[in-house]
Amino acid sequence: MSDLSSISLLSKLISFDTTSYKTNLELIQYVKFVFEQNQISVELNFNEDKTKANLLASVGPLDQPGILLSGHSDVVPVEGQQWDSPPFEATFKNEHIYGRGTADMKGFLACAIMAMLDASQKSLKRPLHLCISYDEEIGCIGVRGILEQLASTIVSPLLCVIGEPTMMQLALAHKGKTVFRAKCRGEEGHSALAPRYVNAIHVASQLVESLQQIQDDLRVKGHQDIGYDIPYTTVHVGKIVGGTALNIVPNQCIVDYEIRHLVQDKSSDIQEKILEKIKQQFQVYIDVEEVNQYPGLKTSATIEAVQFIQKILPAETSLRNISFGTEGGLFQNALNCPVVVCGPGDIGVAHKPNEYVAIEQMQECDTFLAKLVESLC
Numbered sequence: 001m002s003d004l005s006s007i008s009l010l011s012k013l014i015s016f017d018t019t020s021y022k023t024n025l026e027l028i029q030y031v032k033f034v035f036e037q038n039q040i041s042v043e044l045n046f047n048e049d050k051t052k053a054n055l056l057a058s059v060g061p062l063d064q065p066g067i068l069l070s071g072h073s074d075v076v077p078v079e080g081q082q083w084d085s086p087p088f089e090a091t092f093k094n095e096h097i098y099g100r101g102t103a104d105m106k107g108f109l110a111c112a113i114m115a116m117l118d119a120s121q122k123s124l125k126r127p128l129h130l131c132i133s134y135d136e137e138i139g140c141i142g143v144r145g146i147l148e149q150l151a152s153t154i155v156s157p158l159l160c161v162i163g164e165p166t167m168m169q170l171a172l173a174h175k176g177k178t179v180f181r182a183k184c185r186g187e188e189g190h191s192a193l194a195p196r197y198v199n200a201i202h203v204a205s206q207l208v209e210s211l212q213q214i215q216d217d218l219r220v221k222g223h224q225d226i227g228y229d230i231p232y233t234t235v236h237v238g239k240i241v242g243g244t245a246l247n248i249v250p251n252q253c254i255v256d257y258e259i260r261h262l263v264q265d266k267s268s269d270i271q272e273k274i275l276e277k278i279k280q281q282f283q284v285y286i287d288v289e290e291v292n293q294y295p296g297l298k299t300s301a302t303i304e305a306v307q308f309i310q311k312i313l314p315a316e317t318s319l320r321n322i323s324f325g326t327e328g329g330l331f332q333n334a335l336n337c338p339v340v341v342c343g344p345g346d347i348g349v350a351h352k353p354n355e356y357v358a359i360e361q362m363q364e365c366d367t368f369l370a371k372l373v374e375s376l377c
Helices: 006-014 025-037 102-120 144-153 191-196 200-221 267-277 304-312 328-335 359-375
Strands: 041-046 053-059 067-072 091-093 096-098 128-133 159-162 170-174 176-185 234-242 252-261 286-294 319-321 339-341 356-358
Touching (some): 006 096, 006 359, 041 144, 067 328, 096 102, 102 356, 144 328, 159 304, 170 304, 200 267, 252 267, 304 339, 328 339
Parallel strands (some): 067 128, 159 339
Antiparallel strands (some): 041 053, 091 096, 096 356, 234 252
């Protein structure tokens, strides 16, 4: 394995099509093989039908607090996108590496695997851990299966680094997200007699109106955090499906909406206000279920772990909030440890055709993680 580098590893990781609706086991088994060839302990945590797995690898004394690196193995689909090169083959051009997942976030995984191999050759006083999860892209689902195992296996880390793409800047916060599905019920009937029946789409429109009113309230009266592009909690309707034919009063309309909330806000409180806004005559026709949620992240810039990270990153590295979500809040809650987000690549090219990461970004990440490993010696 001496010929491995983060660049060659990234090329290999790209070749595994780990789109969220597919298995990630080939990638996980490859990483497991690489680690076990270097005497690195590995544990796998499978989903219920054994088609996907989380991976936990550790180097160093497990009875000490150390550093946890974390990243997800899954990528978003390429179907319907026009790529200039094969998305699951690494293409090198103009000092960039193109391929699905290069930025989000197999670039970091490649660097983290190399950091683990580097650590395995050193005498560590504190451990280095790597957690690789599945199904992050569809709601941070997979990592939940390993959090309890992590909490019982390792000492609460001094720091957890989530390697999502930040252009190697240091992110300390992001909003939480809760997804709801509202099933609005009505009564079927001929449209010529429409006033006699409850129209499910009209019910849905009342819900949407209440969502808009709550959004206005949050914008004007809610908590504010100027570190975000949108400094307040947001309410967003993303999908509405209802009706079968123009001459039939619809008996069902489904509304999918989300709340992206500041850490100071609770989505349950906002949801309660939304339901209060709906006129009583319509509320009995609406059933709302929570589909998915992940917590926000908020790490203080003044704590020792953050100040330590700042010392080993370049002096010009900025502190920031990020607009997208990560598994960071889940790790923070489960392990009671500080969490930062820092990784190679630009979120602006993620999920798009011709996704790429700059080789310079990979090199910066390698340098950063090498310094982290040295700090554990």
